[in-house]
Amino acid sequence: HPYMEFVRDSVFMKFDTRSYKDPAEKWRVCSAALEILHRLLSEHAPDPSHFARGATSSSQAPPIAPPGHTMLLHMLNDTPLLGKVLQVIFDGCVELDGMTGSSNLPSHLHHVERASLLALRMVESALSKQDLFVSLIREHGSNE
Numbered sequence: 105h106p107y108m109e110f111v112r113d114s115v116f117m118k119f120d121t122r123s124y125k126d127p128a129e130k131w132r133v134c135s136a137a138l139e140i141l142h143r144l145l146s147e148h149a150p151d152p153s154h155f156a157r158g159a160t161s162s163s164q165a166p167p168i169a170p171p172g173h174t175m176l177l178h179m180l181n182d183t184p185l186l187g188k189v190l191q192v193i194f195d196g197c198v199e200l201d202g203m204t205g206s207s208n209l210p211s212h213l214h215h216v217e218r219a220s221l222l223a224l225r226m227v228e229s230a231l232s233k234q235d236l237f238v239s240l241i242r243e244h245g246s247n248e
Contacts, residue, residue: 108171111140112178117188120195128212134192135215138222141175146229148172150237155244176237179230189223196220 116137124130154169178185199216 105171105174108141108144108174111137112175112185116141117184120191126212128215131212131215131219135219135222138189138192138219138226142222142226142229144172145175145179145226148176148233150176150233150240152240152244155240176230176233179226180234180237189226192219192223193227196223 115133119130119134119137122130122133124133148170150173154173175185179189180186196216196219200213200220203213
């Protein structure tokens with residue numbers, strides 16, 4: 105899953121440490137990365153085939169889980185990804201709260217709203233799949 109890892113690790117995880125000429129660009133990068141990560145997570149359906157069952161021989165490789173499986177695993181554990189998603193929600197709230205009552209709204213507010221919404225949806229999606237995911241881990245083990 106090199107593309108998912110690139111979007112997650114090199115784009116999303118570092119979006120707020122880069123310098124941007126236009127402040128809106130920071131939130132555009134964040135929301136674009138979250139669009140991809142959210143799609144992978146929301147379209148993932150946990151399945152027993154995504155978990156190791158104990159290879160019968162040393163030459164047999166463990167099953168390769170889809171990118172959504174990896175995303176779900178990261179969202180259900182105390183990982184830098186989960187921390188960054190929660191930070192986007194917090195930062196978005198602070199930014200949006202600072203604009204309350206202002207008649208001159210910055211153009212990047214749409215991207216702040218979008219990134220915050222996608223981060224919230226990622227949390228919602230992970231939590232909605234949590235019970236099934238945990239029961240499959242208990243039943244089949246994990247190859248992670």
